[in-house]
Amino acid sequence: MSTEHELLPGLYLVSTPLGNLGDLSERAREVLSRASFVAGETSQSVLKWFQLLELGEKKPGLLSYRESSKDKDGAKILGLIGEGHSVALISDAGTPGISDPGWQLVAQAQDRGLSVWPVPGPCAAIGALSVSGFPSRYFWFEGFLPQSGRARKDALQRLDESAAPCVLYESPHRFLQTLQDLCSVRPEREIFVSREMTKKFEESWRGTLSRAVEEWPNKMIKGEFTLVLGPRQLEEETGQGVSQETIDLARELAIPTKSAARFLKHLFPQESKKELYRRLSE
Template identity: 40%
Template sequence: MKIQKSFESNKGILYVVATPIGNLQDLTPRAGEILREVDVIAAEDTRHTRKLLSHFQFSTPLVSYHEHNEQTRGKALIERLMKGESVALVSDAGTPAISDPGEELVRLAVEHDIPVVPIPGPNAALSALVASGLPAQPFLFLGFLPRTPKGRREELTRWARIPATLLCYESPHRLLPMLQDVLEVLGNRRVAISRELTKKHEEWIRGRLAECIRYMEEAGVRGEYTVVIEGAAEQEAGQADPQKNWWESLSVIEHVNTYMEQGKTKKEAIQQTAKDRSLSKREVYNVYHREEK
């Protein structure tokens, strides 16, 4: 167990600073003060962050910290923090460490007993959630779903019966395939799809998945998107203990059939059922076909 007294240490402080997701005026006064006064800012893309600093006339030194240099640069930043320097961690937009390589630097700082202080502010997922018109709690943040259709469907299947609003990020070229997978696995649920949040061309598309997909196929896809998806209805979720696996009340054949109803082939459904139940594929195959007969 570790106890952190944030401002009672002779080590430096790692500030996790939220920056605007579009409108630069959303930078909080405290975030601005931190960015102006720290020894160095660790930025996902220094060119992007430099524009923010120039807007507010800050001259704080910048270093890059991203997924391709996190091992070497992370070690160097920890050494600076151990010597008593202060570091502000920022992402390109929003709150660092959420679908962001900054998570690893935070972990390293905690391991080395370096105080980690959050400086709260903008976040695309929460902004989309509170304006979506869908239940704001409980919610589950999934970040970016896997790139492959198979991976996406498997991930969505994990949460198909959870009665919680789902939040996702998606890039423009993968948005429509992702929404099609959501439709196939979760059904025609209500969604709120947003882009350009806080900017002049902010846009929302709210409705049932099928109609939203049709609209976007015709209107085109532009920019990065935040997708808010309605959670499972009570009859889908059942009254099972949320700490238990959703399939525990099902027989093996019902378990396999559920996946087949969601669009998987029989082979894929048997493989996933075997994985869920920690059984071999042969065991599930034999039980399924014996019960089927």
């Protein structure tokens, strides 16, 4: 940032609150106030922040960046940055570039050698994962599932094959169907459900998928949902969740068996190190 009144030319990805306006950071306020332009998915989402920040006549210029017109919108934004302007990109809520087209604009800016800066803040995926009670050393982020067809089946299979916790977003009108689909694959897998995160009627729930499909049809299905699938229970006491091919590859590393077992345990934390050692020793 060069002076009190202007930002360095570049693209600023500004995280905005999911619901509670108190979650807007001071840096986000500063960037939204001082940027040459602010771009959002809708003009309403941008104007809302101009009004809340009481920018008046000093407000930045308004730009759009929509999925349906991202090529045209992106070209305009990149052109302005190339001319020496600063552009703040926001999503409707949360962190831009996460499960929205913003990542493509970032890639194009980087390809042109333009500066890109994050202004970190709220993110529904990380918020839900942090309070899910599931191990979060590593996780799989799926975002929104495809709505139907082969793509949806493939996505469900990916989730089932992942031993790590998996984070999904879902809309209210597809939420129950998604629970049903997930349950049909592995009914005893645990799931954490966050509804209307940080808002007045925020709700959290945790249980098995089989319980979820029984209980949620009787609950309020409104607002945005963030789902966290718990780690898949691979036959952890038998070590059979690790394929024989992986065992063979570990042997080919030509390191002590104890070290190989420790290495595989790092990759597959739910596995029994004792059983991995036994299989490596066979």
